[in-house]
Amino acid sequence: QVRLVESGGGVVQPGGSLRLSCAASGFSFSNYGMHWVRRAPGKGLEWVAFIWNDGTNKFYGDSVKGRFTISRDNSKKTLYLQMNSLRGEDTAVYYCATELVVVAGSTWGQGTLVTVSS
Amino acid sequence: DIQMTQSPSSLSASVGDRVTITCRASQVISNYLAWYQQRPGTSPKLLIYAATTLQLGVPSRFSGSASGTDFTLTISSVQPEDVATYYCQKYNSAPFTFGPGTTVHIK
Numbered sequence: 568q569v570r571l572v573e574s575g576g577g578v579v580q581p582g583g584s585l586r587l588s589c590a591a592s593g594f595s596f597s598n599y600g601m602h603w604v605r606r607a608p609g610k611g612l613e614w615v616a617f618i619w620n621d622g623t624n625k626f627y628g629d630s631v632k633g634r635f636t637i638s639r640d641n642s643k644k645t646l647y648l649q650m651n652s653l654r655g656e657d658t659a660v661y662y663c664a665t666e667l668v669v670v671a672g673s674t675w676g677q678g679t680l681v682t683v684s685s
Numbered sequence: 686d687i688q689m690t691q692s693p694s695s696l697s698a699s700v701g702d703r704v705t706i707t708c709r710a711s712q713v714i715s716n717y718l719a720w721y722q723q724r725p726g727t728s729p730k731l732l733i734y735a736a737t738t739l740q741l742g743v744p745s746r747f748s749g750s751a752s753g754t755d756f757t758l759t760i761s762s763v764q765p766e767d768v769a770t771y772y773c774q775k776y777n778s779a780p781f782t783f784g785p786g787t788t789v790h791i792k
Contacts, residue, residue, distance in 0.1 A: 602781065604729075611786040612721070612729065612772050617779055626779035629686075662728055667719055667776050672740045675728040 569593040569674045571663050576679030583653050583683070589646040589663030589676055597621070597641040600666035603648045605659035606678075615661070616648065630656075653683045687712045689773055691784035699792045704760040706787045708773035716751055717777030720758045724769040732771075733758065765791055 575587040589601070603615040616637040617626045625637050636649040646663050660678040667673040688711040698704050708718065716736040721729040731740045736751040746761045760767055768791055773784040 604783075606723075611770070612723070612774075612783040614774070614781040614783060617781060628780055664729075667731065667734055669734070669738075670741070672731045672734065673719075675730075677728055 571665070571674055571676035573661065573663055573676045573679040576661065576681045578682045578684060579653055580685050581654060581683055584649070584651045585653065585681060587648040587650070587661055587663075587679060587681070589648075591644040591646070594665075594674075596644040599668070601637075601639060601646045602664045602666065603635075603637060603646075604662045604664055604675075605657075605681075606662075607656070607659040610659075613659075617666070618646070650681070653681075655683050657681060658683050686780055687714060687775060687782060689775060689782050689784040691773060691787050693787060694785065695788040695790065697790040697792050698763050700765060701762050704763045704767075704789060706758045706771055706789075708756040708758070708784050710754040710756075710775060713754060714775045714777050717775055718749075718751065718756045719774045719776055720747075720749060721772045721774065721783075722767075722769045723772065724766075729772070734776075760789075763789065763791070767791075 570592045572590045579585050600620050602617050618637045622639050634652045638647045662678045664675040690709045692707050718736045720733040723729045732743050733749040737749045748759045750757045770786045770788045772786050
């Protein structure tokens with residue numbers, strides 16, 4: 568079945584870096600644009616970044632622009648989020664999700680927790 | 686950038702009540718509006734896309750409507766399993782902004 572599994576979360580000090588991965592299975596990964604979305608404790612959903620299916624275009628939310636980089640390896644069916652210069656306000660559960668398409672809808676992973684703390 | 690607002694921020698309803706949540710876009714987004722449900726401790730789940738189209742498998746008590754830049758999610762008869770936070774999201778172009786969310790409680 569269609570599945571997304573995030574990994575790479577953990578505890579990191581302010582100013583540190585972390586790379587998240589999202590492994591896809593059960594669908595044609597290279598046909599879908601992909602998102603990263605996060606939810607900080609006590610807050611709502613925040614869209615983080617989006618990448619086209621072929622990786623040629625990338626878009627970022629203002630709060631992460633210049634610090635985070637979204638990328639993908641279609642041969643490995645894997646999405647990545649490289650997070651640099653991490654701040655306390657980046658503490659959140661990070662989800663990967665497929666772009667929304669008619670009928671198929673949008674699939675989300677279970678999320679991975681990133682905690683930025685000294 | 687287009688801003689998304691939602692009201693109310695939270696509500697409490699009795700089982701069987703009709704519940705309405707409103708989302709407003711600061712500019713025209715056509716009908717590129719989705720509604721998500723996030724139950725405590727779970728990932729978001731798509732309920733409605735294109736403002737009014739029910740995603741496969743979603744109970745028919747959920748419905749969406751649109752009028753210009755105003756969008757509405759209605760639960761015709763709220764059930765205990767509908768306790769969750771509901772988010773609208775624009776998806777016509779980046780940034781793919783979410784509304785701040787509406788939390789539904791059961792009395």
